[in-house]
Amino acid sequence: MLWLEVVGWLGSVLVVVSLMQARVLRFRVLNLVGAVLATGYNAVVGIWAFAVMNGAIAIIDVYWLWRLLRERHDDTAYTVVDVGPGDAYLRHFLTVHGEEIARFQPGFALADDARAFLVARGDEVVGVVVVRDVGHGVGVVDLDWVTTRFRDFTPGEFVYRHSGVFAEHGLRVLHVEPAPQMREYFAKVGFRETATRWVREVEPV
Structure with a gap:
């Protein structure tokens, strides 16, 4: 299925591009989207080790995004x-x-x-x-x-x-x-x- 291959490649590309970002927020957002796409692709094709790994990365990204955005205007953060x-x-x-x-x-x-x-x-x-x-x-x-x-x-x-x-x-x-x-x-x-x-x-x- 061509669309599935596109999703898999797009997820991989976004993960790589995220690692090139100097900004913390941009890195986390791109890495999250890439990890979610990669999780879906690997789950559909049955590569469960990579599906679990990318799922864990996505959860970690969600946690850090929540923390970073919560501290964005927090007087105690700076x-x-x-x-x-x-x-x-x-x-x-x-x-x-x-x-x-x-x-x-x-x-x-x-x-x-x-x-x-x-x-x-x-x-x-x-x-x-x-x-x-x-x-x-x-x-x-x-x-x-x-x-x-x-x-x-x-x-x-x-x-x-x-x-x-x-x-x-x-x-x-x-x-x-x-x-x-x-x-x-x-x-x-x-x-x-x-x-x-x-x-x-x-x-x-």
């Missing part, structure tokens, strides 16, 4: 670490990811008066937000960047959600000039578009 521009790990992180950061934020340079907020998931730093104080309680977001693996989960939002970290530095409002592809994200984390730039008020501590 930690925001406030560091200064001279922090050694911050500079190491920016250097390691410098080439990719430059593609998202051309011309970014860490200012001496900036504050950086590292976003950590367990012991892994998954993102960074850099804000520069320009006076009169105004902070400019120079960088909001997330590692590829966690880009589907926008962990940078935790920095803005815990906006007390900005108020502690005397900031009352944040400004940003987002790239077109980032506008939807900044709208989700509380920025609103004005005639000149995007603005977000900082809640007092």
Whole structure:
């Protein structure tokens, strides 16, 4: 049956393609679909060892998707670490990811008066937000960047959600000039578009 062979090959291809994905969510989704198709194909043709194996993989993928999506907006899943521009790990992180950061934020340079907020998931730093104080309680977001693996989960939002970290530095409002592809994200984390730039008020501590 041609359609059955197509299902079997499609499942195999999706499993292989999933292993090429850097993003955690995309990997899990593709791997799940591929495993489900492979399970069905192997069950129909009677190759039970592979059917059971792929069925188990599908169950594992469902569990991790449930956990990842549940933690997507969970305050306990991420930690925001406030560091200064001279922090050694911050500079190491920016250097390691410098080439990719430059593609998202051309011309970014860490200012001496900036504050950086590292976003950590367990012991892994998954993102960074850099804000520069320009006076009169105004902070400019120079960088909001997330590692590829966690880009589907926008962990940078935790920095803005815990906006007390900005108020502690005397900031009352944040400004940003987002790239077109980032506008939807900044709208989700509380920025609103004005005639000149995007603005977000900082809640007092």
